[in-house]
Amino acid sequence: MDFSELGLSAELLDAINAEGYSTPTPIQAQAIPAVLEGHDLLASAQTGTGKTAGFGLPLLQRLASGKRAASRQVRALVLAPTRELAAQVGKNIAAYGAKLPLRTQVIFGGVGQNPQVEALKRGVDVLIATPGRLLDLQQQGHVDLSRLEVLVLDEADRMLDMGFIHDIKRLLRLMPPKRQNLLFSATFSNDIQALAKQLLHEPKLIEVAPRNTTAEKVEQIVYQVDRDKKRDLLAHLIETQKWYQVLVFTRTKHGANRLAEQLSKRSIPAMAIHGNKSQGARTRALGAFKSGELQVLVATDIAARGLDIHQLPHVVNFDLPNVAEDYVHRIGRTGRAGSQGEAISLVCIDEAQLLKNIERLIKSSLERRIEPGFEPDPNAVAQPIENGRRSGSPRNASRTAKPGRTRKPRPRNRQRSSPERG
């Protein structure tokens, strides 16, 4: 299959060439013709599958043939859960559309709104936005969605997890009923299915990687370790195994900060990235990590979504995620596009149930290892898991541990640390 067989214009084929893409990914091969024909889409695809070009290329082609956006008007809207994802999608769309006379703009919170307002005044053909800031600007009268031609919901499952459903519904009421809708989601929960039913008209279904399967090229290892030895074990593994680029996941923002500080003190360059950091700090950390200056990036799940970091040699779960699906997202960061990756989980006795949930989801059992010198205490007692709500109080001081039992995670109510809004 070649890009030239998909019905794309010469300008877009040039842009694809300039990006260095030679063959379409599976989602592109399916999505591009469907979107060009004007169909609604329900697509299951994670970051890393090439989904952005899958919707971005045909979207640009359709817009190029119509009338340019008037002042405050938006012709195509891509909603994304996080600033990072919005920025990344915006960058890609701008590159794909470089040869087309279309205006692309990214808007998200956490930065001044004036440049965004100015851009909207000129009219925007493709707007990439996080829901909160878009609604703010709409309420101030800067955005007109009444003639929207195409709506894309990117990482829709994550937007629902982050509590954006009401913002999305309010935005939907501002759009004309007749439009093209493209919904991308890594998982199809009941909530996503309900949203799809409300939003999509006879959608084409596209599923690239079967749901909830982990990449085969990723070697997955569980190190069994005591909770208070995790930090030393991580530093030890980084040093002895000479990991030079490691993405480490923690459950909470506080945990991310603390771990980054502790590694830095041991002369392992590390920074934390999460929603409490300014946009500038996040961009700097990401840039330093990509360039190899920064050896370790510590991230929370939500902050990591939309980060354009691929084919990492090592991803470490310093804490297991409360939600088993997040494990799949996390380890999807490694071993992409034919390169072998390693996903390492440091698991203490408190996390036994979380590990079971993950193994049930991915339908395989993970290899256990014990690093000499870090043998877990056989008499250790499980404690309830910290959920990141406390500030400053001693660990779990207010709760009593039930000896020999771990806290059951709540499978439906996707409990997380405080939400990070884009």
Ligand code: AMP
């Ligand atoms: P995405 O899933 O859209 O975030 O894309 C993941 C990465 O794959 C991005 O860095 C894209 O630039 C890259 N990419 C997208 N399509 C292709 C392709 N057909 N060939 C090679 N790389 C691609």
